[in-house]
Amino acid sequence: MLKKGTRCTICKSKNLKDKAVVFLPHHRLALCKEHFINWFENRVEKTIKEFKMFSKEDKILVAVSGGKDSLSLWNALIKLGYQADGLYIDLGIGEYSKDSKEISLSFGERIRRKLHIVTLEKEIGTIPQINSSANKPACSACGSVKRYYMNKKAKELGYSTIVTGHNLDDEVAVLFGNTLSWDIDYLKRQYPVLKEENGFIKKVKPLCKTTEKESALYAVFSNIEYIEYECPFSQGASSIRYKEIWSQIEQQSPGSKLRFYLGFLKKVYPLLNQENQDTKAIKQCILCKEPSFNDICGICKLKQKLHKAPAKL
Numbered sequence: 648m649l650k651k652g653t654r655c656t657i658c659k660s661k662n663l664k665d666k667a668v669v670f671l672p673h674h675r676l677a678l679c680k681e682h683f684i685n686w687f688e689n690r691v692e693k694t695i696k697e698f699k700m701f702s703k704e705d706k707i708l709v710a711v712s713g714g715k716d717s718l719s720l721w722n723a724l725i726k727l728g729y730q731a732d733g734l735y736i737d738l739g740i741g742e743y744s745k746d747s748k749e750i751s752l753s754f755g756e757r758i759r760r761k762l763h764i765v766t767l768e769k770e771i772g773t774i775p776q777i778n779s780s781a782n783k784p785a786c787s788a789c790g791s792v793k794r795y796y797m798n799k800k801a802k803e804l805g806y807s808t809i810v811t812g813h814n815l816d817d818e819v820a821v822l823f824g825n826t827l828s829w830d831i832d833y834l835k836r837q838y839p840v841l842k843e844e845n846g847f848i849k850k851v852k853p854l855c856k857t858t859e860k861e862s863a864l865y866a867v868f869s870n871i872e873y874i875e876y877e878c879p880f881s882q883g884a885s886s887i888r889y890k891e892i893w894s895q896i897e898q899q900s901p902g903s904k905l906r907f908y909l910g911f912l913k914k915v916y917p918l919l920n921q922e923n924q925d926t927k928a929i930k931q932c933i934l935c936k937e938p939s940f941n942d943i944c945g946i947c948k949l950k951q952k953l954h955k956a957p958a959k960l
């Protein structure tokens with residue numbers, strides 16, 4: 648909690664009198680608006696360098712959803728001097744997609760960067776259609792479809808890297824879920840950088856060390872308008888329950904999330920990825936030529952299924 652009248656830690660060190668508006672307990676920092684913005688951008692820059700994510704010469708593509716994380720990240724990358732364009736995937740989820748698309752488009756205009764749009768309705772079918780016709784849970788289909796089109800479009804458009812806005816809370820929730828079920832295949836791939844290989848483009852997460860609250864504050868202080876309500880399919884998702892559990896842990900013991908996540912990256916991830924481990928062979932889908940574990944990839948199979956049983960809208 649920020650006590651009334653607390654001075655900004657940085658301003659104080661420079662003999663300035665600005666009052667703090669944010670307190671970051673796990674960093675023991677009280678900051679004014681200006682120094683919080685600098686702190687956030689420095690943290691993003693340091694994470695990019697620490698994990699060798701990309702350089703200022705690379706053409707990178709930010710996966711934009713219209714939410715606080717992706718828009719804050721895109722804004723910070725542009726301010727830091729990176730060549731970052733955006734990719735918005737229109738999932739066709741009623742008002743939610745309509746509002747988030749409008750917000751993303753107007754933000755692209757504000758920062759004068761290109762926003763590419765993929766419309767699922769034209770490519771394969773909307774998420775509600777997939778949900779009802781293909782009998783697949785919305786979020787699991789949505790995750791696979793988004794990953795597929797991000798990879799495909801980034802390659803077609805000539806970008807070297809896909810940048811996503813996953814924050815520390817997202818990473819901790821996923822790590823926690825995968826640990827509860829000891830899902831080794833997923834744990835093996837939970838790293839802030841996935842290198843380019845076997846038809847997959849490089850994928851990185853520069854917000855992996857910043858929290859959801861920090862990106863929301865950065866968005867507010869930077870006057871970024873973002874979609875404030877959740878996707879209707881997110882209700883009841885296990886990741887939301889895990890986030891609630893972790894916010895209680897964090898409240899009682901500030902810094903726990905970061906320790907849990909960084910401890911995994913340092914101590915467990917290397918053990919899971921020792922060289923002599925079996926990895927499933929990756930082939931090329933015979934229909935779309937995208938990487939796949941089988942002759943026909945999951946998305947082409949889904950397309951066939953949707954084609955056979957057209958959705959009732």
Ligand code: SF4
Nearest residue numbers: 785786789878880881
């Ligand atoms: Fe997709 Fe589920 Fe997220 Fe909605 S909540 S955007 S359906 S993954």
Ligand code: ZN
Nearest residue numbers: 655658679682
């Ligand atoms: Zn200050």
Ligand code: ZN
Nearest residue numbers: 932935944947
């Ligand atoms: Zn395919």
